[in-house]
Amino acid sequence: xxxxxxxxxxxxxxxxxxxxxxxxxxxxxxxxxxxxxxxxxxxxxxxxxxxxxxxxxxxxxxxxxxxxxxxxxxxxxxxxxxxxxxxxxxxxxxxxxxxxxxxxxxxxxxxxxxxxxxxxxxxxxxxxxxxxxxxxxxx
Amino acid sequence: xxxxxxxxxxxxxxxxxxxxxxxxxxxxxxxxxxxxxxxxxxxxxxxxxxxxxxxxxxxxxxxxxxxxxxxxxxxxxxxxxxxxxxxxxxxxxxxxxxxxxxxxxxxxxxxxxxxxxxxxxxxxxxxxxxxxxxxxxxxxxxxxxxxxxxxxxxxxxxxxxxxxxxxxxxxxxxxxxxxxxxxxxxxxxxxxxxxxxxxxxxxxxxxxxxxxxxxxxxxxxxxxxxxxxxxxxxxxxxxxxxxxxxxxxxxxxxxxxxxxxxxxxxxxxxxxxxxxxxxxxxxxxxxxxxxxxxxxxxxxxxxxxxxxxxxxxxxxxxxxxxxxxxxxxxxxxxxxxxxxxxxxxxxxxxxxxxxxxxxxxxxxxxxxxxxxxxxxxxxxxxxxxxxxxxxxxxxxxxxxxxxxxxxxxxxxxxxxxxxxxxxxxxxxxxxxxxxxxxxxxxxxxxxxxxxxxxxxxxxxxxxxxxxxxxxxxxxxxxxxxxxxxxxxxxxxxxxxxxxxxxxxxxxxxxxxxxxxxxxxxxxxxxxxxxxxxxxxxxxxxxxxxxxxxxxxxxxxxxxxxxxxxxxxxxxxxxxxxxxxxxxxxxxxxxxxxxxxxxxxxxxxxxxxxxxxxxxxxxxxxxxxxxxxxxxxxxxxxxxxxxxxxxxxxxxxxxxxxxxxxxxxxxxxxxxxxxxxxxxxxxxxxxxxxxxxxxxxxxxxxxxxxxxxxxxxxxxxxxxxxxxxxxxxxxxxxxxxxxxxxxxxxxxxxxxxxxxxxxxxxxxxxxxxxxxxxxxxxxxxxxxxxxxxxxxxxxxxx
Numbered sequence: 001x002x003x004x005x006x007x008x009x010x011x012x013x014x015x016x017x018x019x020x021x022x023x024x025x026x027x028x029x030x031x032x033x034x035x036x037x038x039x040x041x042x043x044x045x046x047x048x049x050x051x052x053x054x055x056x057x058x059x060x061x062x063x064x065x066x067x068x069x070x071x072x073x074x075x076x077x078x079x080x081x082x083x084x085x086x087x088x089x090x091x092x093x094x095x096x097x098x099x100x101x102x103x104x105x106x107x108x109x110x111x112x113x114x115x116x117x118x119x120x121x122x123x124x125x126x127x128x129x130x131x132x133x134x135x136x137x138x139x
Numbered sequence: 140x141x142x143x144x145x146x147x148x149x150x151x152x153x154x155x156x157x158x159x160x161x162x163x164x165x166x167x168x169x170x171x172x173x174x175x176x177x178x179x180x181x182x183x184x185x186x187x188x189x190x191x192x193x194x195x196x197x198x199x200x201x202x203x204x205x206x207x208x209x210x211x212x213x214x215x216x217x218x219x220x221x222x223x224x225x226x227x228x229x230x231x232x233x234x235x236x237x238x239x240x241x242x243x244x245x246x247x248x249x250x251x252x253x254x255x256x257x258x259x260x261x262x263x264x265x266x267x268x269x270x271x272x273x274x275x276x277x278x279x280x281x282x283x284x285x286x287x288x289x290x291x292x293x294x295x296x297x298x299x300x301x302x303x304x305x306x307x308x309x310x311x312x313x314x315x316x317x318x319x320x321x322x323x324x325x326x327x328x329x330x331x332x333x334x335x336x337x338x339x340x341x342x343x344x345x346x347x348x349x350x351x352x353x354x355x356x357x358x359x360x361x362x363x364x365x366x367x368x369x370x371x372x373x374x375x376x377x378x379x380x381x382x383x384x385x386x387x388x389x390x391x392x393x394x395x396x397x398x399x400x401x402x403x404x405x406x407x408x409x410x411x412x413x414x415x416x417x418x419x420x421x422x423x424x425x426x427x428x429x430x431x432x433x434x435x436x437x438x439x440x441x442x443x444x445x446x447x448x449x450x451x452x453x454x455x456x457x458x459x460x461x462x463x464x465x466x467x468x469x470x471x472x473x474x475x476x477x478x479x480x481x482x483x484x485x486x487x488x489x490x491x492x493x494x495x496x497x498x499x500x501x502x503x504x505x506x507x508x509x510x511x512x513x514x515x516x517x518x519x520x521x522x523x524x525x526x527x528x529x530x531x532x533x534x535x536x537x538x539x540x541x542x543x544x545x546x547x548x549x550x551x552x553x554x555x556x557x558x559x560x561x562x563x564x565x566x567x568x569x570x571x572x573x574x575x576x577x578x579x580x581x582x583x584x585x586x587x588x589x590x591x592x593x594x595x596x597x598x599x600x601x602x603x604x605x606x607x608x609x610x611x612x613x614x615x616x617x618x619x620x621x622x623x624x625x626x627x628x629x630x631x632x633x634x635x636x637x638x639x640x641x642x643x644x645x646x647x648x649x650x651x652x653x654x655x656x657x658x659x660x661x662x663x664x665x666x667x668x669x670x671x672x673x674x675x676x677x678x679x680x681x682x683x684x685x686x687x688x689x690x691x692x693x694x695x696x697x698x699x700x701x702x703x704x705x706x707x708x709x710x711x712x713x714x715x716x717x718x719x720x721x722x723x724x725x726x727x728x729x730x731x732x733x734x735x736x737x738x739x740x741x742x743x744x745x746x747x748x749x750x751x752x753x754x755x756x757x758x759x760x761x762x763x764x765x766x767x768x769x770x771x772x773x774x775x776x777x778x779x780x781x782x783x784x785x786x787x788x789x790x791x792x793x794x795x796x797x798x799x800x801x802x803x804x805x806x807x808x809x810x811x812x813x814x815x816x817x818x819x820x821x822x823x824x825x826x827x828x829x830x831x832x833x834x835x836x837x838x839x840x841x842x843x844x845x846x847x848x849x850x851x852x853x854x855x856x857x858x859x860x861x862x863x864x865x866x867x868x869x870x871x872x873x874x875x876x877x878x879x880x881x882x883x884x885x886x887x888x889x890x891x892x893x894x895x896x897x898x899x900x901x902x903x904x905x906x907x908x909x910x911x912x913x914x915x916x917x918x919x920x921x922x923x924x925x926x927x928x929x930x931x932x933x934x935x936x
Binding site: 024028029030031032033034035036037040041043044047051067070071073074077078081091092094096107109111112114115117118121122124125126128129130132133134 | 795796799800803804806807810811814815818874875876877878880881882884885886889890892893896897899900902903904906907910911
């Protein structure tokens, strides 16, 4: 599978896929998309990058252990639910902060934070499984 | 009288020990064992808080306070303060104060002392929540919490196998009993529609009128008897003496084991005074009293002797509660108070002796009175109260309970039986009291493992205060009656009662004579103590079997059955698992339709366009490619064709989110499956025999048929559009999102998603672990988070 073409293209392809996955994640609230699908796209990006250029370079590129990313995602997902306590509301009541950024309306919300958490969980968990399997292929 | 609503201070009083449990380790790191002093302030302040209730409660007032917990289920964190809960609250916090101090001295220098304080406070909070609990469910939660914290406390010395065994035994017996109690509570809630104790108590006949009295009675008894160590569940309590002595003094004398008695007393207006109640309770209580005292005679270990007399005392309390007769109940309340004071003190004395002399075997102790004068004084005072001699609270308790049980006019035969059991039990109790107080202290000085001397103030403060309280309460008998006994009795009877107590009997009547008989019998037996001990020992030896052995047999039997079942079910072959899973899936989807003969009719084929037919064709071609594939890898990739075709179908029929997910899942499954396959060292080709192939083929086809029929049946049901309408209407207005699927996932049903991503993380960890240990890697787990996603999308459509 490690043809020259694939090896040359794969980093760009993976980068594009990660970018696209973030786009899908952020548009999710209004258009088809969301954290789960975004996470799957990013995980496949990691898998492709790994197949093409080896697991070691993927691990270098993402800095953190994928399971750590996954755990962090779960953490901020839960954290997003807790924020409503400060408004004396029930767990996971969504909080919205909509403000004006140079004429563009930017909505920030706890569901968005939660969705980012879902994204990270999926990237981390699926990515770590894929990488671990690819790694064993190498030895 | 309807309870008055008070502010939340009492709720915080229940929660305060939990907060103390958090800071205890830190304080202990800073101040070492002297952390006991600041920590003891917590129960001390709680005690003062309850002192404030004594006045109004003795006037017959009751109070409630509540905070919503899960209001949609009627579950609240609520407290109910009346005579009974005030008495228990005072005992728990008051004795708790001295236990904390005592623990400071007893475990001085222990590396885990901070943890020990934490456990004690956790238990204290749980116990307070239990006795004040108004909501049945929160009462149950605290009930189980006392079991769990006592497990931690008994198993504190976790390096010893005996401690671990005792801890598990206590947890299994009391925790199991708690589950039985939960069933009883749920039955009460279902039968009466009420969940608050104060509301139930307002109409005493509410349970008796439901027709479910018998099951409720038995289930509540199951909880109470296991917790309060009634025969034949008594065995866990003496074993729990493996715990450090502060635990025994606190849990196993004054508080936790009384929880069962508390429950019986609390429920007495609701469940009591029936033929069943006045038969079963005296029977088991009486048996426990006799078994407890006889087993106590046999012991030579101070703590074990005390433990068995605790079992006996609990039996006495249950027996008296079982008479449902006012005077006997009054005796029970008095005895409850007296027992908590003297038994707590005696346990601490036993611990001090153990701590300072190095042994607590009475055959190896003697003549300590010179070395430990203060402890000796406290032991004497507490033992005299236990023996039921004047002028101690134990004496008044015994007088009143004899007065109640010997009232033949009111109780008839039951009274005669109960009185005889009580006299024998009390006489044996006197024997033990004398043995505990006299043997270690009087007589010639015996060489002990450690050079004995008086302990520090942390060790003797508790026994001294508790035993002196026992005499003070007796001297001001009238006030004790008005402030404590009367209000508590009112709770038991369900109506306001006032009583008049005297230390000195007004005239010579049956109780006084019975007291003389008890004392005489006790002294006579004490002189024969060693002979009695050898007799009971040999009799028990001859019997050989006891509930304690039974428990072990029960546990090993359970383990053996589990082993056999596991061996039978877990073959370790993936093919068997898959085959069984799919066979049962087929049965699950096909059997209901077959049994009820409700298979759906074949719907009319809608008109499809040519490109739609084209996609169906691709899906079928993908399947055929799987079947005829020469190598496994080709088969996996071909399966992907079918998956992508399905994704296209989703796309065309208006589920873009679902299609999107399906694409990604298909891609990743093919990638991961391919990676797994290359790792498995399988031969590239499938070498199964023809019958095996046919079998799996049949199973696969059946599952497919079953799922198809199920889907058809579902789509032929009239569509309930309430959920879809709700989401369509509110997705934009409430949740600011146009993509309903995503809004459901992250907002409306976000809690589900939180659970799902937790599962994903765990699944990832497990798969990683499986790959790491270099056995067969599991195929990926990404199907599990995908599944709820699909159902929700369908719902939203």
